[in-house]
Amino acid sequence: MHRLAFLAAASAVALAAPAQAEPLKIGIIESLSGAQTSTGRLYANAVEYGVDQINKAGGFNGEPVQVTEYDNAGGAPEAADKFRQAVADGVDIIFQGASSAIAGQLTEDVRKHNIRNAGHEVMFINLGGEAMELTGEKCQFYHFRFTTTAPMRVNALVNAMKADGDLGTKVYSINQNYSWGQDMQKAVEAAADTGGYEVVGEVLHDVNKIQDFAPFVARIKAAAPDTVFTGNWSNDLLLLMKATGDAGLDVTFATAFLDQPGNIANAGKTAIGHYIANNYDNAASDGKFAENYKAATGHYPIFVEGHSAFALAQLKQALDTLDFGGGEIDVTKIALALEDTTYDSPVGPISVRKADHQTIRPVVVSKVVENPKYPADDTDMGFQTVKVVPGEDAIYPVQDSCQMKRPGE
Template sequence: MKRIATTTIAAAGALVAAASAGHAEPLKIGIIESLSGSQTSTGRLYATAVEYGVDKINEAGGFNGEPVQVTEYDNAGGAPEAADKFRQAVADGVDIIFQGASSAIAGQLTEDVRKHNIRNPGKEVMFINLGGEAMELTGEKCQFYHFRFTTTAPMRVNALVNAMKEAGDLGTKAYAINQNYSWGQDVQAAVEAAAGEGGYEVVDEVLHDVNKIQDFAPFVARIKAAAPDTVFTGNWSNDLLLLMKAAGDAGLDVTFATAFLDQPGNIANAGKTALGHYIANNYDNAASESDAFPQAYKQATGHVPIFVEGHSAFALAQLQQALGTLDLGGGDIDVTKIALALEDTTYETPVGPVTVRKEDHQTIRPVVVSKVVENAKYPADDTDMGFETVKIVPAEEAIYPVQESCDMQRPEE
């Protein structure tokens, strides 16, 4: 009887081992995004793009022998809430987090990731930042497990200045209105820094509270009084929607140079006063010679990519490229190996190649400058207006040197 029992136990152990061998460790992705509150519309677009990209990875066979798993976590538009959701994601075993809406939230998350990884060697988490553009994220806050798959203020502002000057639409007097936190301050600084090259004078500047102002009419009146040719703004979410509405209501006759004018609702809010306004962005459907990506995205999601969706989907495709170079043999997920593989990728987007700069993990990427026109190929907000490409600034021209404040500590390879 003792011999039979031992044999039974051994057989059971073999079955468990076989089951374990047949079930590989899945890669777990967490979207810690603003899915409620004033930033919901933006957060939902980021989430849609990430899920689109994960679906593409899984259609191609997943990773490590299993489908990639994705879970949404609602940070409700706040940094403290994002910190709470990060802890929950870690408890759920998430390997890579994605986030885009708000540099303030990105700043919280990158610090949470850094501290977690110091305390938990071998159980690292990676942060792929899709929209936090504050310079500090690849400056004093730069760290190995943070990757920025979007532009920054100097990249957008310099592209706008160059393209608008070439087109004869820049003028000699500029105004800057921005949100009073790291991103808005970066935009204001970039506008000031580009004045010499652009040949303009900054006639006035405003930094205001973030997503708390309900009426921008007084700000528009101040812009009118300054009589600028161009108004630079890095505003996004409600602050841009309401600024455009106030500008439209007042019939403000200036050219806006923006970072996020393609956010849904802005064109409709501004009305015909939006014609001629500019945007510098990571991607524009009209900039591509092919309709293949917009149509594939529409087939999967029900709409062509808008606002932040295009470049976010490309970030997932670049991650897929990195994963395709790895074979973990069905074992534990090794986030450090994924990060090292991601550093070596070059992804050909429809507007040009994107690479990762190893020194700070800022992506080197093209910047698309567009302006609002009538009878656009891809109309916005159910109007006949949309974006026409003015210039694609190549990646090597758009990028700037690594900031001296970045002191990235790399893992031992």
């Protein structure tokens, strides 16, 4: 073939070949170093598992979904820096879970970015920031909360423990001194009449700075409560459980995050009878998801992994309704589709409330027993389901402070 004819034919083929499709880009802005690493890594694991499931089913928009990790080192300023980096990398959706303080930073970063960059929005799927303000005064269209809040957990605990005769009439509250811990303290106070108890002591302490909780355990012991409520997580719960175990404190704990790895081992036999209200418990399901997760990751879903994986499955439901033809990703259309999803999780349906983007979801109440189906921390202890509270019974009204503006308003 003549050289010019060959080049012309080659050019024609190149022009006829379809352009590469635009991939959906997910960024995990998580605490992957520092005191919150044990929690942050589990959120990241679950997101990556969920992305793998989407990609095994064919990806989205003609390409595999791309996922990138960004380490915020457990700090809000660092998270803001990583958000700017993620935007520069073209990330469409960010995921984060460890710390309401960091979630507060990110949702504000997303809000400001989207105001300045209409048509090129970024969405924030919040897996663990439970501060009420995130769906209250800080609520905004591009933030979705795929977890519970303090009232949902506390009310479920109070009702289940009272029904089982394990609540008692004297309650102590110990929590971290920031938005989430303050919400927990308020929720414990608000449920006193329903629970029929008196709050005999309250503590709000520094976050992830205390190395020895023995003095706090001594104060709890002196107050002689029947039940101690705590929303503590990460090192603050691990060390509180260690101090409780060391002191042999005979009191029932009502918790939000007792299933965090290490807590049962730290508390030892004093953990038996402790309660947790959570988004998911392997023992509350038929076990199919747990086995699938183990087959993919090498371990059963623990702590925050279950409900975080469900968030990705629900995102997949939204993506399955969209077709961008390989072209530019439209995050606003993804958000609108996500609002209309209902995911049938192993513990019950999860939907999105359009007014504030709080998910309406089941709350699982469990307590620590010996010889469970799914042992924790290589011990002979683990969780037994007490009650699964349906989402419609667990949810509360939209906060008056949420004035969400929708696209086009």
